[in-house]
Amino acid sequence: xxxxxxxxxxxxxxxxxxxxxxFLRKRVERHHHHTHxxxxxxxxxxxxxxxxxxxxxERDSREPMGLVVxxxxxxxxxxxAEEFAFAIRFDDAGARAYVLVADGHAAMEAWVKALxxxxxxxxxxxxxxxxxxxxxxxKSLAACRKSPRKSSSSGRKRHLxxxxxxxLQEKPAVxxxxxxxxxxxxxxxxxxxxxxxxxxxxxPPPLPPRRRSAASSTAGSPAPGLxxxxxxxxxxxxxxxFSKLHNWYGQEIAALRREWQERQKRGHP
Numbered sequence: 001x002x003x004x005x006x007x008x009x010x011x012x013x014x015x016x017x018x019x020x021x022x023f024l025r026k027r028v029e030r031h032h033h034h035t036h037x038x039x040x041x042x043x044x045x046x047x048x049x050x051x052x053x054x055x056x057x058e059r060d061s062r063e064p065m066g067l068v069v070x071x072x073x074x075x076x077x078x079x080x081a082e083e084f085a086f087a088i089r090f091d092d093a094g095a096r097a098y099v100l101v102a103d104g105h106a107a108m109e110a111w112v113k114a115l116x117x118x119x120x121x122x123x124x125x126x127x128x129x130x131x132x133x134x135x136x137x138x139k140s141l142a143a144c145r146k147s148p149r150k151s152s153s154s155g156r157k158r159h160l161x162x163x164x165x166x167x168l169q170e171k172p173a174v175x176x177x178x179x180x181x182x183x184x185x186x187x188x189x190x191x192x193x194x195x196x197x198x199x200x201x202x203x204p205p206p207l208p209p210r211r212r213s214a215a216s217s218t219a220g221s222p223a224p225g226l227x228x229x230x231x232x233x234x235x236x237x238x239x240x241x242f243s244k245l246h247n248w249y250g251q252e253i254a255a256l257r258r259e260w261q262e263r264q265k266r267g268h269p
Contacts, residue, residue, distance in 0.1 A: 003067075008052075008064075008067060009063055009064060011049065011052070012047065012049070012052075012054040012056075012063075012064045012067075013062055013063070013064075016049065018047050018048060018049050019048045019049060019050070019114055019118065020046075020047075020048040020110065020111065020114040020115075021045070021046065021047045021048065022045075022046060022102075022107060022111070023043060023044070023045055023046070023059075023103065024043075024044060024046045024055075024100045024101065024102060024111065025041035025042065025043050025044070025082070025100065025101040026041065026042050026044050026055065026098065026099070026100055026101075027039045027040070027041050027080075027098075027099035027100070027101070028040050028041065028042055039081075039099075041082065041101060044056060044057065044065065045057070045058060045059045045061070046100075046111075047064075048114055048115065048118060050118065051069065051070045051071060051118045051119050051120060052067060052068075052069060052070070053067070053068040053069075053070055053088075053115070053118070054066070054067055055067075055068075068088060068098060070088070070115060070118045070119050071119050071120065071121070072090055072091045072092070072119075072121075073088055073089060073090045073091070073119070074088075074089055074091075074116075075087070075088055075112050075115040075116045076089065076112075077108075077112070078099060080099060080101070082101040083101075084101055084102040084103070084104060084105060084107070084108040085099060085100065085101045085102075085108075086099075086100055086101075086102070086108060086111065086112050087099045087100070088100070088115065
């Protein structure tokens with residue numbers, strides 16, 4: 001495969017984002033007069049863009065020293081004298097293998113993962129798997145749309161329309177004048193009265209005490225403007241209605257107000 005050297009060099013140094021970059025040590029094997037010498041390592045700056053792995057002499061170098069096309073190859077850990085070494089091996093028998101050494105275990109794992117996912121063969125496998133998952137999801141959605149759900153929805157509607165089928169905490173509370181009524185057992189299913197604390201439940205708060213009108217005389221006569229029927233508080237075990245309590249206590253306030261207005265008309269403070 002022929003590559004345009006100028007275009008490749010421009011792509012290596014352009015502002016396009018790199019998939020991975022960092023320093024690695026590249027093994028250099030030297031052969032002289034059929035004598036094998038111990039391998040040496042050169043520290044180089046590597047930049048991965050797509051399926052192309054560039055390496056530079058320094059991080060600020062403007063031209064790459066070499067290029068590795070990551071197609072038809074495998075990335076694997078290898079045994080070497082240096083720690084954290086891995087190799088890029090190609091399927092061709094006569095192809096050159098690149099042995100690289102990272103600075104640490106985390107860097108080695110990151111490089112192996114990035115290089116293994118760089119080839120178009122890997123991307124092709126990922127696309128096929130995603131297409132398979134999308135096809136299965138579309139089939140499942142189509143099957144759900146075709147399945148009848150009228151019976152379950154109608155049963156849910158009947159359940160919601162019947163308050164007796166609702167659980168206790170979901171049953172709508174009866175509000176009167178902004179407050180929930182209690183004491184008659186209406187908010188307990190079956191009309192049962194609220195159990196007290198001795199049976200493991202909290203009983204309702206006690207009823208307010210009966211009070212006498214502050215405007216009544218010492219003999220107990222009703223205050224002016226109060227009806228005889230309203231001289232006693234309507235609070236009793238049989239009466240727990242807030243509106244009746246409000247009207248009864250309002251009678252006293254109204255009588256005191258009328259008395260004050262009459263004194264103002266007569267000129268008395």
